[in-house]
Amino acid sequence: MKTEVAIVGAGPAGLLLAHLLARGGVSSVVLETRSQDYVASRIRAGILEHSSVELLTEVGLGDRLHAEGHEHRGVYLQWPGERHHLDFVDLTGRSVWVYGQTEVQKDLVAAGTAEVIYEVTDTVLHDVATDAPYITYTDKSGESGRLDAAVIAGCDGSFGPSRHAVPARHYERTYPYSWLGILADVAPSTDELIYASHPNGFALHSMRSPTVSRLYLQVPNGTDPGEWPDQRVWDELATRLGHGQDGWKLTPGPITDKSVLPMRSYVQTPMRHGRLFLAGDAAHIVPPTGAKGLNLAIADVALLSRALTAWLRENNSRLADSYSDDALRRVWRCTHFSWWMTTMLHASGDEFDAQLQLSQLRWVTSSEAGATGLAENYAGLDIGF
Ligand code: RFL
Numbered sequence: 042m043k044t045e046v047a048i049v050g051a052g053p054a055g056l057l058l059a060h061l062l063a064r065g066g067v068s069s070v071v072l073e074t075r076s077q078d079y080v081a082s083r084i085r086a087g088i089l090e091h092s093s094v095e096l097l098t099e100v101g102l103g104d105r106l107h108a109e110g111h112e113h114r115g116v117y118l119q120w121p122g123e124r125h126h127l128d129f130v131d132l133t134g135r136s137v138w139v140y141g142q143t144e145v146q147k148d149l150v151a152a153g154t155a156e157v158i159y160e161v162t163d164t165v166l167h168d169v170a171t172d173a174p175y176i177t178y179t180d181k182s183g184e185s186g187r188l189d190a191a192v193i194a195g196c197d198g199s200f201g202p203s204r205h206a207v208p209a210r211h212y213e214r215t216y217p218y219s220w221l222g223i224l225a226d227v228a229p230s231t232d233e234l235i236y237a238s239h240p241n242g243f244a245l246h247s248m249r250s251p252t253v254s255r256l257y258l259q260v261p262n263g264t265d266p267g268e269w270p271d272q273r274v275w276d277e278l279a280t281r282l283g284h285g286q287d288g289w290k291l292t293p294g295p296i297t298d299k300s301v302l303p304m305r306s307y308v309q310t311p312m313r314h315g316r317l318f319l320a321g322d323a324a325h326i327v328p329p330t331g332a333k334g335l336n337l338a339i340a341d342v343a344l345l346s347r348a349l350t351a352w353l354r355e356n357n358s359r360l361a362d363s364y365s366d367d368a369l370r371r372v373w374r375c376t377h378f379s380w381w382m383t384t385m386l387h388a389s390g391d392e393f394d395a396q397l398q399l400s401q402l403r404w405v406t407s408s409e410a411g412a413t414g415l416a417e418n419y420a421g422l423d424i425g426f
């Protein structure tokens with residue numbers, strides 16, 4: 042088989058890249074190890090920043106987002122005894138949208154613009170530093186396949202083979218805590234997200250819809266979700282989120298999913314080797330506290346699709362040559378913001394850290410300059426920043 046761009050991975054980065062390339066008249070084929078159902082039902086990110094919404098809307102993927110997603114003006118930041126609302130629209134003119142990654146994924150599949158081969162195994166990238174790269178794989182019936190392309194886009198997340206095909210250096214930070222993620226069939230107890238710092242650990246009240254809540258608790262690394270029966274989850278959320286504080290109440294409900302997410306920052310540089318370009322989690326991981334993972338994947342493929350379209354359609358390689366540097370500017374900004382939000386809000390067990398965190402929280406909730414800095418980063422910078 043032959044195509045212009047061979048894409049590894051049908052997550053949001055891979056499917057959106059295929060969609061954007063198709064709009065520019067560039068052909069692509071996507072190879073994905075998992076089944077279509079599995080990919081579409083993974084519970085992951087929930088917040089789209091301003092420029093992600095703009096881009097999805099511009100390219101014809103915004104109908105359901107605008108009908109079923111929820112626009113939020115800002116978030117609440119709190120610590121014991123205090124809750125403050127940061128209004129991003131007042132501060133920066135930009136809002137964010139609650140719309141799950143699963144929904145973005147469904148919209149991309151429904152658009153039908155990507156040609157995807159699901160359930161492939163043994164994906165191996167070959168000759169990526171030459172003008173004739175190709176991928177070999179085994180399809181679901183056990184037949185060997187070969188896909189030749191002008192360019193390979195590695196959109197295969199943090200466990201895929203692409204990042205290992207780039208002789209590069211990486212920067213990494215692990216954190217001494219994880220998140221227990223909870224999905225519950227209960228109306229959210231808040232109109233906008235609550236990020237809570239508490240001596241017991243961080244908690245986040247997010248949501249997926251008017252009837253589904255998404256909640257997170259900071260837990261030690263290596264935690265088994267079995268250690269957290271439902272009653273313990275709700276009791277701890279009530280404590281950390283301040284049930285009873287100023288009359289606010291957390292309403293519990295049936296929990297439908299519980300899973301533990303480790304927290305990591307990881308940046309691979311450069312994001313290109315020869316004719317292999319990395320995008321999304323294949324190149325970088327951020328801890329979820331800044332809600333940046335999905336948005337960075339979208340920003341990467343916005344840049345990459347322009348670069349590849351100019352290269353393959355107009356023989357102009359300028360944007361392809363600057364892709365890695367251009368993408369990494371935003372990647373490092375979001376890496377810093379995600380690290381900063383994480384270290385400001387999680388309990389480290391160190392009393393000096395706790396005092397610095399409190400001072401920082403007071404500053405971002407009382408100074409317009411502090412609040413604007415958080416708002417600008419959270420609601421998101423322009424694509425191409
Ligand atoms: P994805 O979504 O991981 O997609 C990569 C795709 O590549 C496939 N793949 C392969 N395909 C072919 N051959 C191979 N050898 C392959 N190896 C892997 C995989 O099956 C998969 O379909 O990466 P992408 O597209 O870059 O998108 C990035 C986002 O998914 C990611 O940044 C966010 O979801 C991160 N993230 C979260 N971000 C948030 O902002 N808030 C969250 O609550 C949140 N929860 C999460 C998350 C990431 C998670 N992962 C990756 C472990 C929860 C989890 C569990």
Ligand code: PHB
Nearest residue numbers: 086087247329330331332
């Ligand atoms: C989510 O809704 O899953 C979510 C929201 C905000 C975050 C992380 C996750 O910072």
